[in-house]
Amino acid sequence: MRREPEYQIPRKGLTVWRLYGFIYTFFLSIIAGVLCFFTYKWNWFHIVYYVAIAVVIIVGFALIWLFPKIRWNHWRYEVREQEIEIQSGLFVVKRTLIPMVRVQHVDTTQGPILKKYDLANIAISTAATTHVIPMLITEEADRLRARISELARVAEDDV
């Protein structure tokens, strides 16, 4: 049995995911509200109310509570001298192994919400693919980015 990667995403990341879920649910409930309004106005079937409410509740439950929790539990990462290992996923747990030699460049990105929480995403690009470690403390993200690019430069193509 392979050991799981060592580091987890900071607790704040979970909060931000919940916030994203909340925003999404908010917009969805506006749409549902409009739908209910028209149903009321034009005397459509009553079932529309129940469906709309049920959808909002289920989506809200999944996006605000369940999915962030599962995702946060699954997300792990580890940056070693020779490779980067990332574990991610919601229903399917993906374990990705990227050798340092293959790393082409590393980016950090930060939107307004992430900035408020002092978090940042790291994107690691190889020649073919891009892999993200999300929701890292900005300082940690910058440190990691510097470290990866340094290690990537040192790593030799020795195979």
Place this chain on the structure above:
Amino acid sequence: MMYKKYKLHPVSAVINFLKGIKELLIPLFLVLIANGFHSNADEANIWEYIPMLVFLAVLILYLISGIIKWLTFVYWFEENELRVEYGLFVKKKRYIPFDRIQSFNYKESIFHRLFGLVEVSVETAGSTDGRPEAVFTAITRDAANIIEKETKKAKVEQKQDDEVAHSVSSEEALQEVRVIHKMSTKDLMLLATTSNSIGVVIAGVAALFSQIVDVIPTDWIMEELSAMIEFGIMFIAVLIFIAFFIAWILSIIITFINYYDFTVVQENDRIIITRGLLERKRFIIPIHRVQGIKIIENPLRQLIQCATVVVESASWGFGKGETNILLFPIISKSEMLNPLKQLFPHLTFELDREFVRPPRKSKPHFYRVYILCALPMVGLCSYFFYPYGLLSIYIVFLIYFLGLWQFQTNGYRIIGNQLILRYRVINCVTFIAEKKRIQVIQRKQHYFQKKKSIATVQATVMSGASGATAKVAHLNESDVDEILSWFERRKEMEKEDGT
């Protein structure tokens, strides 16, 4: 010192123009159709001509721009660089160092061949954005040879500067040319008969037939024939047979046009592939740019012990979608190994030995979910189209047997620094790549897989923009972990290899 500046052949202006027209063809067609609905009106309304006038204007614009591009396009050789300049208002300059040039790919359309011209695209190691670094729309063969010679000469000179002792041998090495594979007429026939596209052609012919059947007074025929039902079946059987036959002939014609005189030549460290009847194409893959090899067998070809060999390359052939290059469109599996070994001496092709297979307990994973997904469909079909809808139950069996077949096929092998993955969706694919060519390996596991401690492994190599992946599902967890640690422990592996 002034360098001699070369221009393109004048025909390139026309070809630029024609290319423009080709792009316009579909919008033009649409406009014509849209206009067709209104054209029965009597009065000559000026508004109806507006789209046509716009198209005319655009056409003239294309013509002028084609001519301008030809007039302003110059290329020359200076300071070990191939320099290209064109444009009237916006001057575009592109300087390509000779030692950056990976290959020259040639294309000859019928139009080119009329005038003995070729289209040359220059490819460099950096051109992974989907476009060649420079394209010479139409130049004479001699001019193309001059470009190749100039760049090569400079390269050799550089080498001589670097290592004087090896200069003679490098000169000799330039001459080494071997024909690796040539497709015979029989191969072409076989390719056409067993290709997947024959299905598409059959569908096309069937659609055509259904149109024709509308024209033929079928009612009358059916009335005539309904008395003897067996004769009706004969009639349909003959129709189907004719449809198949036409599809087959069409497929052969298409194959001949595309793959006529398909030749693979090895020249030093480069593979040169030429093909085509009307439009000749030649492209070059430097062997060190080959990222992985896929041996693909569709069920029909598996039956006759043949396979298709595809090369995943970091190069771009001609623009998009040609990153996986057909090395052997069809080749018998027994004859395949020798040319492959010749081309890629650093790889081993022991494909007959036993692969590490998924464990028995993972068998249900290959069909269970899909059958569960299919059941509601089958239910609905049976309910709504009652008597015949029940036939849809056979889909379940189909899924089951396909799943079993996938289970039989899947597997992997590790030989030194080389990973071989074998998997099936419908076609059986054997994917071969060296460790140093693999960009990323992923292990995937969902809840039910975790319970049975099995996992899916996926390897990605560079190929075009998004890479090429190979995925083997439902292997033993420990086996997948072994692949991961094989990929991980590069240093230790090397030591083991050394001893």
